Amino acid sequence: MRVLLMSYGSRGDVAPLAALALELRELGAEVRVCAPPDEEFADLLAGVGAEMVPFGRPVRALVTGTPPSDAAGFAAELVGAHFDTVAAAAEGCDVLVASGLMPAGARSVAEKLGIRYVYACFHPFEIPSTHYPPSPRPGPPAPPHLTDNRALWDFDARKVNALYLAPLNSHRASIGLPPVDNVRDHVFADRPWLAADPVLGPWQKMTDLDPVQTGAWILPDERPLPADLVEFLDAGTPPVYVGFGSMPMRAATDVAKVSVEAVRAQGRRVLVSRGWADLGLVDDADDCQAVGDVSHQALFRLVAAVVHHGGAGTTTTAARAGAPQVVVPQYVDQPYWARQVAQLGIGAAHDGSTPTVESLSSALRTALAPETRDRAAAVAGTIRTDGAKAAARLLLDPVGGRGVR
Numbered sequence: 155m156r157v158l159l160m161s162y163g164s165r166g167d168v169a170p171l172a173a174l175a176l177e178l179r180e181l182g183a184e185v186r187v188c189a190p191p192d193e194e195f196a197d198l199l200a201g202v203g204a205e206m207v208p209f210g211r212p213v214r215a216l217v218t219g220t221p222p223s224d225a226a227g228f229a230a231e232l233v234g235a236h237f238d239t240v241a242a243a244a245e246g247c248d249v250l251v252a253s254g255l256m257p258a259g260a261r262s263v264a265e266k267l268g269i270r271y272v273y274a275c276f277h278p279f280e281i282p283s284t285h286y287p288p289s290p291r292p293g294p295p296a297p298p299h300l301t302d303n304r305a306l307w308d309f310d311a312r313k314v315n316a317l318y319l320a321p322l323n324s325h326r327a328s329i330g331l332p333p334v335d336n337v338r339d340h341v342f343a344d345r346p347w348l349a350a351d352p353v354l355g356p357w358q359k360m361t362d363l364d365p366v367q368t369g370a371w372i373l374p375d376e377r378p379l380p381a382d383l384v385e386f387l388d389a390g391t392p393p394v395y396v397g398f399g400s401m402p403m404r405a406a407t408d409v410a411k412v413s414v415e416a417v418r419a420q421g422r423r424v425l426v427s428r429g430w431a432d433l434g435l436v437d438d439a440d441d442c443q444a445v446g447d448v449s450h451q452a453l454f455r456l457v458a459a460v461v462h463h464g465g466a467g468t469t470t471t472a473a474r475a476g477a478p479q480v481v482v483p484q485y486v487d488q489p490y491w492a493r494q495v496a497q498l499g500i501g502a503a504h505d506g507s508t509p510t511v512e513s514l515s516s517a518l519r520t521a522l523a524p525e526t527r528d529r530a531a532a533v534a535g536t537i538r539t540d541g542a543k544a545a546a547r548l549l550l551d552p553v554g555g556r557g558v559r
Contacts (some may be wrong), residue, residue, distance in 0.1 A: 155182075155183045155184070155248045155249070155550055156183070156184045156185075156186070156246055156248050156249075157178055157183050157184070157185050157186070157247060157248065157249050157250075157251065157549065158185075158186050158240075158243055158244050158247040158249070158250045158251070159171045159174060159175060159185065159186070159187045159188070159190065159204075159251045159253075160187070160188035160189070160240055160243075160250070160251070160252050160260060161187075161189055161252075161253040161254070161255075162189070162190055162198075162208075162209070162210050162213070162219065162232060162235075162254045162255045162256075162257070162540030163190075163213065163253075163254040163255050163511075164213055164214075164399075164400035165194065165195070165198075165399065165400050165467075166276070166399065166400065166465045166467045166468075167253065167254040167255075167276070168187075168189050168190070168195045168198060168199075168254075168559070169189055169198060169373050169467055170253070170276055170349055170370070170371035170372075170467070170542070171189070171199075171251075171253065171371070172187075172198050172199055172201070172202045172204065173202075173313070173371040173372055173373035173374075173541075173542040174251070174371050174375045174542045174545055174546060174549075175187055175199065175202050175203075176202040176203075176278040176282055176373065176374075176542070177542045177543045177545070177546035178546045178549065178550070179202065179203055179204065180329070180546075181495065181546055181550055183195040183546075183550060185203075185204045185205070185238070186203045186204065186205045186206075186207060186243055186247065186414070187205065187207065187445070188206075188207045188208075188209050188239065188240050188243050189206060189207075189209070190208065190209070190210050191204050191208035191209070191210070192211040192212045192213055192214050193394070194214075194447075194484040195303060196208070198373075199349070200353050202373070205426050206243075207240075207243040208239075208389070209235045209237060209239040209240060210231075210235050210420055213400075214430060215358075216398070217430060218430055218431070218504065223313055225292035225293070225317060226292075226316070226317050226544075229256070229317040229318050229321065230318075230320075230321035232256075232258070232259075233258050233259045233318060233321040233322050233364045234259075234321065234325070236257060236259025236260055236262070236263060237257075237259050237262070237263065237325040237328075237329070240259070240260060240263055240457070241259075241263045241266075241267075242271065243264050244264070244267055246461065247256065247267075247269060248269055248270065248470060249264075249269055249270040249271070249272065249547070249549060250264045250269060250270070250271050250272070250378075251272045251273075251274055252271070252272070252273050252274070253273070253274045253275060253276070253349075253367075253426060253533075255316065255338070256317075256318060256341060257273070257337070258318040258321075258322045258337050258341060259322060259325060259518075260341070261273070261340060261343065262325065262326050262329070262331055265331060265498040266329050266330075266331060267342060267450070268435075271343065271493070272343075272346075272549070273341055273342050273343055273346045273347065274346065274347040274348075274349050275346060275347070275348060275349065275350075276349050276350060276370070276371075276467075277350050277355055277466045277487040277490065277491070277501060278348055278350055278356070278357045278358075278365070279355075279461070279487045279490040280354050280487065281346060281348070281357070281363055281365060282304075282307040282310075283303070283358060283364065284303045284304055284360045286303065286490065287301070287306045287307075288306055288307055288309075288310035289483065289485070289486045289487060290486075291310065291313045291314065291317075292317065293316055293317070294313075294315075296309050303345050305418060306462060309404050311336055311337075311338050311339065314337050315336065315337050315338075317337075318337045318421075318498075319334075319335075319337050322334065322337055327330050328468065331378070332433075333512060342363065342513055343362065344364070344417065345363070345364055345365065345366055346363065346365050346366075347365065347366045347367075347368055347495070347545065348365040348366065348367040348368070348415065349365065349368050349369070349370055349371045349541060349542075349545065350369075350370055350470075351369055351370045351470055351473070351537050351538055352367055352369065352371075352535060352538065352539070353370055353533065353536050353538075354470060354473055354491075354498070354537070355466070355491075355494065355534075362415060363435065365513045366542045366548070367540075368519075368542075368544045368545040368548065369538035369539075369540060369541025369544055369545075370466070370467075370470045370538070370541045370542075371541050371542040372467075372470065372471075372474075372541060372542060373542075374451070374452045375450065375452070376449070376451075376452075377448070377449040378449075378452070379448055379449065379453060380445075381454075382443075383425075383443070383445055383448060384437070386443045389440075390423055390441070391423060391458070391526055391557075392423075392456060392457050392458040393417075393423035393424055393425045393427045393443075393457055394417045394420070394422045394423070394424055394439075394457060394458050394459045394460075394461060394518070394522075395423075395426070395427065395454065395457045395459070395460045395461065395462075395477075396413040396417065396424060396425065396426050396427065396461040396462075397426070397427025397429050397433070397461070397462055397464050397468075398427075398429050398431055398433070398462060398463040398482070398484070399427075399429050399430070399462065399463055399468060400430045400465075408432070409433065409508075409509070410426060410433045410434060410435070410436055410476075411436045412427065412509050412510060412511050412514060413433075413461060413509065413514060414426065414435075414436050414442055414513035415511045416480075416509070416511050416515045416518055417461075417518065418441065419511065419515050419518075420519065421516065422458055422459075422516050422518075422522070423441045423442065424441065424442040424443075425441070425442075425443055425444075425445055425453075425457065426444045426445070427444075427445050427446075427448075428445070428446055430444070438556060439456075446555040448476075450471045450472075451471060451474070451475070452470065453475070454471055454472050454474075454475035454477045455476070457476045457477055458477075458478075458522060459477060459478045459479065459480060459501070459518065459521045459522055459532060460472040460477045460478070460479050460501075460518075461473060461479075461480040461482065461518070462479065462480075462481060462482070463482060463483065463484050463488055464482070464483040464484070464487075464488030464489070464491040464492050464495075465488065465491070466487060466491065469491045469494075469495065470537065471480070472501075473495075473500060473530070473533060473534060473537050474534055474537045474539070475534065476527075476533075476534035477525055477528045477532040478500060478501045478521040478522065478528060479495050479500060479501030479502070479515045479521060479530075480497075480501055480502050480504060480514070480518055480521045481495050481501065481502070481503050481504060482504040482507065482509050482514070482517075483503070483504070483507060484507050484510055485507075489503075492504065498533055499525075499526065499529040499533075499548040500526065500529055500530040500533050501520070501521045501526060501530065502516075502517040502518075502520035502521050502526075504517045
């Protein structure tokens with residue numbers, strides 16, 4: 155079987171596809187992945203032996219530079235890439251799995267080629283539910299009187315249409331397909347796949363959709379930690395890790411300074427992850443070290459707590475490691491993951507996206523409490539590790555996958 159996986163987004167959108175690609179290849183499938191042309195994504199996919207087909211603009215440059223000023227124009231650009239690069243990559247494939255930033259044209263490509271289509275998301279909070287409102291999107295905010303979650307999700311569908319409907323239907327017409335009237339629901343289809351851990355991100359059914367929850371798609375990272383990092387870890391008590399992944403953190407110097415001061419106020423050493431914001435050290439004291447791209451799966455088992463932005467991958471990795479967490483959410487799904495961490499008792503949700511020494515210190519006191527450490531250790535044993543394997547088997551099972559269209 156030939157499988158095409160596609161996603162446009164940051165590392166948190168591409169790494170799960172690498173995990174699935176690895177499992178699919180071990181089951182004998184041929185795998186091709188459409189992803190942004192960033193070098194680190196190419197390295198990630200090469201590491202699992204998947205063929206990469208680059209499409210769209212480099213994501214890191216968009217995140218750390220000036221974002222597109224014309225959201226509708228950028229949406230139309232992505233739709234065009236679906237019907238061009240992604241469509242060409244799908245030739246000869248048996249199934250197309252779409253994820254990431256609204257893959258508006260992917261289902262149309264599968265429809266035209268007559269192949270199976272699956273939409274996968276990495277958190278439940280983008281699937282309409284009465285339990286929570288939608289995340290913000292480009293476009294006008296919801297009217298103040300609109301407070302019911304169902305009404306807010308209807309408004310969200312209209313915002314998606316405003317961005318994607320015209321270019322999508324134009325491209326569909328060009329290949330002989332009829333128009334659609336609701337882009338979001340068309341993309342999701344009837345049975346989207348939810349690649350999130352059932353403990354951390356359970357699906358609460360309150361809509362007509364019936365997702366297939368596979369568990370998170372986790373790519374094994376067996377890289378040894380760098381020697382200088384091991385030396386730092388061995389030189390004292392477990393440090394607190396501070397990192398914000400691919401988040402821009404535009405006031406990076408201030409964030410690094412605040413984070414180091416807040417951690418030191420708890421009597422702890424500090425590990426600062428540079429990330430896409432290029433965070434760095436604020437002085438040359440020996441209680442603080444900066445790290446680059448290292449294995450979180452190895453590192454998080456050795457730290458006192460993890461301060462992060464609340465991406466699905468980082469949240470899941472910290473939970474698996476039994477590391478207490480402080481989530482400083484920036485946008486999209488991250489506030490929801492912060493809430494989940496707090497509700498599970500495995501850490502603290504920082505109030506807002508910009509920490510101060512006082513606010514981060516307060517959250518750290520919760521995360522570093524003995525009862526939080528005990529709870530995090532208990533929850534760690536419940537986190538599934540077979541999500542990608544389960545998804546790969548389901549994808550290749552012609553019987554079990556018939557209901558997913």
